[in-house]
Amino acid sequence: MNGDQPFDQPTGAEQPGQPRTDPAVDPPGGGDVLLRQEFTGDSLYQLRAGAEAHATNAGLPAGRAADLVIAVHELAMNAVRHGAGHGTVTLWTRDGMLWFRVSDPGRADAVPPGEPWPCVHGHGLWIVRTLADEQTLSTGPGGTHTTIAMALPGAEGEPASIVPDHVNGRVVLRLSGLFDRSAATELLERTLTLPKLVLDLTEAGPWDADGLAALVTLRQRSELRLTGVPPYLRGRLETLDPALSEAIDD
Secondary structure (H helix, E strand, O other): OOOOOOOOOOOOOOOOOOOOOOHHHOOOOOOEEEEEEEEEOOOHHHHHHHHHHHHHHOOOOHHHHHHHHHHHHHHHHHHHHHOOOEEEEEEEEEOOEEEEEEEEOOOOOOOOOOOOOOOOOOOHHHHHHHHOOEEEEEEEOOEEEEEEEEEOOOHHHOEOEEEEEEEOOEEEEEEEEEEOHHHHHHHHHHOOOOOEEEEEEEEEEEEOHHHHHHHHHHHHHOEEEEEOOOHHHHHHHHHHOHHHHHOEOO
16 A cells, blocks of 8 residues: 555544434445545545554454455545545445445446446456455446445354365365465465365355465466355456356356
8 A cells, every 4th residue: 555554543433323414325224334434536545544444343354454445445546536536435334244335426327237347357346346245336316336345254254274185086175264365375385286176165264365366376277176156256256267267166
């Protein structure tokens, strides 16, 4: 973040009992609001720092909090450059997920219901799709609202575990826990000489960007198959590298 330092404590949190003055950015379906903050192009540092502090305090692992900061920056910058030039962010928790919404009064190109986000490689929305577990975009007379969600770790947020097995002559690694940079490094080291490999992700917890990068590397250097891929991770893999989606066994 070009030398930016995270705040020691979150800022901009909604105070208990404070009336909500902007229904357009209230969390759909309710939830515990952690942050509501207006932004312009000159206040993106404060936005990134506040989002990181609140996400960490909410229990998001460090690697995923870093992913969230990148996604938040891309969405806010998109509103600044291509929307109204300013907007409001809302961060909340609900149902074991951390949700983040960027709202601006501008109107984006319409996205038909059920259609994927309009994004290509190199664009901010493509980056966000590779980082977020869930994402939605809506636009209308009230403005544009982009919402992303990341899973908060429960029991699956324990340190990563890699358990080897052999099935039908292939090495199967059963992965569980949180896959961050440390776990990704271990996975790459342990599979360095394996030409064929199956990864069982049934018990895997959250994956940050470093974990996904390890999967791309494995696909490039070995014959890789993936089993037990959770739906939220499947979407990220399909966006990141179509060849990875072809390696998924239904």
